[in-house]
Amino acid sequence: MYGLRWLESSMTFHPVRLNVDDRVLPPNGAEDVWLTAKDGTRLHGWYFKGQREVPTATIVYFHGNGGNISNVGWLGESLTKRGFCVLLFDYRGYGLSRGATVDEADLYLDGEAAWEFVVNDKKAAAETVVLYGQSLGTAIAVETATRRKSGVLILESGFSSASSLAETALPWLPTWLHGFGRNRFESARKLRTVRVPVLISHGDPDPVIPTSEGRALFAAANEPKNLLIVPGAGHNVFGSAGTAYLDQLEKFIRRATEPR
Numbered sequence: 001m002y003g004l005r006w007l008e009s010s011m012t013f014h015p016v017r018l019n020v021d022d023r024v025l026p027p028n029g030a031e032d033v034w035l036t037a038k039d040g041t042r043l044h045g046w047y048f049k050g051q052r053e054v055p056t057a058t059i060v061y062f063h064g065n066g067g068n069i070s071n072v073g074w075l076g077e078s079l080t081k082r083g084f085c086v087l088l089f090d091y092r093g094y095g096l097s098r099g100a101t102v103d104e105a106d107l108y109l110d111g112e113a114a115w116e117f118v119v120n121d122k123k124a125a126a127e128t129v130v131l132y133g134q135s136l137g138t139a140i141a142v143e144t145a146t147r148r149k150s151g152v153l154i155l156e157s158g159f160s161s162a163s164s165l166a167e168t169a170l171p172w173l174p175t176w177l178h179g180f181g182r183n184r185f186e187s188a189r190k191l192r193t194v195r196v197p198v199l200i201s202h203g204d205p206d207p208v209i210p211t212s213e214g215r216a217l218f219a220a221a222n223e224p225k226n227l228l229i230v231p232g233a234g235h236n237v238f239g240s241a242g243t244a245y246l247d248q249l250e251k252f253i254r255r256a257t258e259p260r
Contacts, residue, residue, distance in 0.1 A: 012136070012183060013101050014066035015094040023096065027073035029080055033121075035089060037113040041106075044096035045069065045089030045114070047122065048076045052083035057151065057257045058124035059086045060114045060144075062137030064157075068095030075238060082250050085124065089114050091140075104139065104183040111144035119148075127151045128257045133158065135209065135235065138217075139185040145194045151257045154199045154249065156237050159209050160188035160216040188220040197256040198225040199249070203233030203240065226252060 018024065026032055030046040037043060046069060050058075059079055063072055069088040076086045091110045092099035101107060115131075118124045126149040133141030138158030145153050159165045162185040191198070198221040202214030211229060218227040228248060233240040 012065060013093070015091070015101065016067050017093065018068060018070070018095045024070040024073075027077050030073070030076060030088075033087075033089075033117070035113040035117045037092070037109040039109055041092050041099040041109070042097065043089055043092060043110055043113055045087055045117075046073065046076060048080035048086040048088075050080055050083045050085040057084050057128045057130050057253050058118045058122065059084050059130040059132050059253075060118055060141075061086060061088050062111065062114075062131070062133040062140045062144075063088070063090075064135035064137055070095065078246060082246070084130075084253070085118070085122065087114055087118050087122075089117075104143075104185055107136075107140045108143045108147075111140040112147060115144055115148045115150070130154060130253055130257070132156070134238070139187050142187040142190050142194065145196065146190050150196055152197050152199070152253055153194060154201070154252075155187075155214075155217055156201045157203065157206060157209055157214070157235050158187060158200070158217050159185070159213040160220070161186045164188075164213065164216065165209065188216055191217060191220040192222070195222060197252070198222070199228065199252045200225065201228040201230060201237050201245070203235060203237050204229050204231050206233075206235050208235040224256075 026046045030048045033045045033047045035043040068090050076088045079086045090097040091101055093101045129150045130152040131141040131145050131150050132154040134156045138155040162183050200214055200218045202211050204211045230237050230241045
């Protein structure tokens, strides 16, 4: 049992911590911010104010299982140039954030803290909040969408559940052992309760999470929904597909959040 839990944790979380000495300065247009989760854990982030007088949406970005926000500062800059406010933040144990991620419950507390920061501190209207997750971040974005009101949910390179992903990553592991894992990440099941516009994107092929996982998420989501399968984009659709992909994201967000 211990060996299984160790294997699960080593495959799921790959944080890169930062300290004061190797701290990365915020990208252009961003400010250092600190959030506090319900259990008191302090989380570090970068907040970008949209380059328009009245931004139409605020994007909360949930990164993948490796690195930290220093790897995705360019993404915040790209989105804010489109007029959106953007929050990039690190989960506990990543970057400058305190604590350590032990299981999915920790990540969900961090997701709630990010939502509360943009709504309570930055005064974003809940119906204009975009929850945008990539890879592992899709599970946190989905869970946050079940706990807090939002306007749009974007899932890039996501997976339907931990068990489903284990069937691909660990085909030799008996299915009955999946139930002993600490994390479930049952995004497909949770999506059935989410009632906001959903955009699901996936590269084809994706060497990390099979494209079939994105299709499974799409099948579980409620209307209105959209599926973007991007040939050759791999696991990082945003970084690979370029401006054309960003154009589609912007169009989807504006259609869902701008007043009619």
